[in-house]
Amino acid sequence: MDDGVKSGQHAVRTSNLGLILRAVRRRAPCSRAEVAAATGLTKSTVSSLVGELIDRGLLREAGAAAGERRVGRPGVMLEVDDRSIAAIGLEVNVDYLTIVAVDLVERELFSRHADFDARAAGPGASVHRMAALLAEALADPLLAERTVLGVGIAVPGLVDAATGTVTHAPNLRWHDVALRGPVAAALARQGLGAVPVAVDNDAGLGAVAEHRGGHLAGTPDLVYVTGEVGIGAGVLVGGVPLRGARGYGGEIGHMPVDRGGPRCGCGRRGCLEARAGIAAILRGTVPDLLPDGPLAGAAIARAVRATAERAASGDARARGALAEAGEWLGRAAAVLANLLDPSAIVLGGYFVPLAPWLLPACEAAVAAHTIAPPRGGALVHASTLGLRAAARGGAASLVDALDRGRLPLPPRRRPAPRG
Amino acid sequence: MDDGVKSGQHAVRTSNLGLILRAVRRRAPCSRAEVAAATGLTKSTVSSLVGELIDRGLLREAGAAAGERRVGRPGVMLEVDDRSIAAIGLEVNVDYLTIVAVDLVERELFSRHADFDARAAGPGASVHRMAALLAEALADPLLAERTVLGVGIAVPGLVDAATGTVTHAPNLRWHDVALRGPVAAALARQGLGAVPVAVDNDAGLGAVAEHRGGHLAGTPDLVYVTGEVGIGAGVLVGGVPLRGARGYGGEIGHMPVDRGGPRCGCGRRGCLEARAGIAAILRGTVPDLLPDGPLAGAAIARAVRATAERAASGDARARGALAEAGEWLGRAAAVLANLLDPSAIVLGGYFVPLAPWLLPACEAAVAAHTIAPPRGGALVHASTLGLRAAARGGAASLVDALDRGRLPLPPRRRPAPRG
DNA sequence: CCGATTAGTTTGGTTTCCGTACGAACTAAA
DNA sequence: TTTAGTTCGTACGGAAACCAAACTAATCGG
Incomplete structure (x- = not known):
């Protein structure tokens, strides 16, 4: 119409x-x-x-x-003014819930990380837990007198931002889950009536977080690569997340990088995820510590820590496997760099603690496969926001919307001038 | 500032x-x-x-x-009103110059294709020839009484759109060539003083042309793939060409699709261009007709026609080579589809006459390598604009700018109401 | 011919930004 | 201490643009 x-x-x-x-x-x-x-x-x-x-x-x-x-x-x-406003970001993922509150200069006011299996709990119980975390945040003295700008929710999957619905999140096994309504209702019970609730993809919000808050702040053209169970990309074009025609997009986990490589869960061979996904990395670095079945959340975190310890102590097998994964990541990053010409490609999630051993090989591979002349600094970076990136992005996207005049202004705290 | x-x-x-x-x-x-x-x-x-x-x-x-x-x-x-306005598009390429004029509903009013070696001629002589084509177009009776909205110039290479300068066009061997000034001066000599002159990348403008004028008109998220001497991509995001941080971007010719494949001109192995570039295709289809040295412009056009004829007549070698190239194109297209989720990927340039034999294998490869659920219609299409796509895009980008209120309005033809 | 309905114009009002003028606050120098 | 010069922030009238409502115009149905 x-x-x-x-x-x-x-x-x-x-x-x-x-x-x-x-x-x-x-x-x-x-x-x-x-x-x-x-x-x-x-x-x-x-x-x-x-x-x-x-x-x-x-x-x-x-x-x-x-x-x-x-x-x-x-x-x-x-x-x-960093004393009047708060913006809240919330991330739902397979094995945790994270909440972050920031002020208008995007300093952290509150943050809480909770182990939580959103897949097992299902949407209803997850919303319940999210509401509890919101209540906890709102009760914090640092947020007491502030106006809440909104709540931005990051979800690993496909999202209809217009309606605040999770269309398709395979890792959570959620389909067509309306999040905006229930969360807004929970806020209303806290006395926050008309607070905007935004729902968005985690990779895209990770990119927003890096754009606004990371050590690359201000870079409007960048790619954020998630390193959770899968590998996804959030592409920022001119400061705005790229959504594509249907909201799919950012899917790089199954980019074929190694024809004839190992079989991937998707049925094909040589996907990036099968070469540089966190599961593939751990099989290369700490095969002795892995369970037989599929990898669950907490086990991944433990194995990642063990990998980092071994690499730091000079373990040749761990270092070799990390360098190899880094090179595959670099080949994929070069494809992104050639197609999108971003200012930076940021590795997030579990890649961050492993970055010291991933990055050298990764950067070499990028340099070897990039067409455009090299730029001043490094192209590939490790995120400084860690596992809080997506949640921070949820909060940051609200501040960004305010900055661009796309959010209703918070109410006057002083009376309007004579009128 | x-x-x-x-x-x-x-x-x-x-x-x-x-x-x-x-x-x-x-x-x-x-x-x-x-x-x-x-x-x-x-x-x-x-x-x-x-x-x-x-x-x-x-x-x-x-x-x-x-x-x-x-x-x-x-x-x-x-x-x-399709009678008052004309927009002019101009494409400089290695072996030809094309000029197109369209009205406000983007119907063609005038078009001319001239064999011209812009590389040998150099920037000065090329501008001279462009001015002559412009004069010819402006003299056409269909353009006589019209207001010229502007001139959009498509260049195969890196462009600074803000200043109208060709920064880096390796195929033309042009570097830091200012186009806007000389072309505007030539227009001024024709009595068109303040006509805007826009300079942009050919692939991006091809995408704009498809967005506005092709049989996919109205699709705001699409990728246009050029099939000239190199392979480039123009990415349209929400109707706007993606430029990237420095204006590089859209470089897909050297995407590695076949590790250990044939050596490419860039020194690497298995690049898309070495597998599906027009030179690689012709070596597979009509090796007997090719000269020894590097392929020049007119020879390519002849060989492409011969390829199409042989494929049409059932030549097994030609059909096999085309199917193979189509599959490589499809693999690359799947990477684009997964990352960008466009509504369509349009093959342009020399791929168009060969499309009947490229597309089946291409679409099969896309389907095999795409993660997101398939959409209604086909994803990969052949352009209907042929070699005029980029020039039409130059003209269409001006109409688009007008549509979005980003172009100064043409002067009043009737006096302003009482004031 | 008259009411009902829809199209388009006119008139007056509100909002917002701009240009100019002016007071306020400070430095520099006699 | 006084005076001149500079810069900051505010006030007021005017212009531009959209909106609301009243008004005119054209057509249909009876």
């Missing part, structure tokens, strides 16, 4: 509010006059918009200009 | 003009009232905006409502 979004005066103001928020975020502390010069808006417009952002707890004044003494009236410094 | 685009009243109007243009394009013929209902704008606003679009030659009234008779005053039908 509708084919686009109409504009109006309200859209203008919303867009400019986001523009100013971004400008202050980048330059803080800075004065209104600096913002006006940077954005091209007039000083009077900036004054009006900054006033509203202050009233809503998004910006604050931070005393006079410290330091350099220049001629003329000194400006009043502005900065992002 | 600047980190975003400010909004103002003008931005609102521009955006809504584009919104209405798109709405009419989709629904034509339709009345102002229908447009208002579809866009959410009020009737008065639609009236004002439609008036401006008519004055500028983008829309026109098309008599009363034909056909169905309903109660009430009948609306005045609106449609996209």
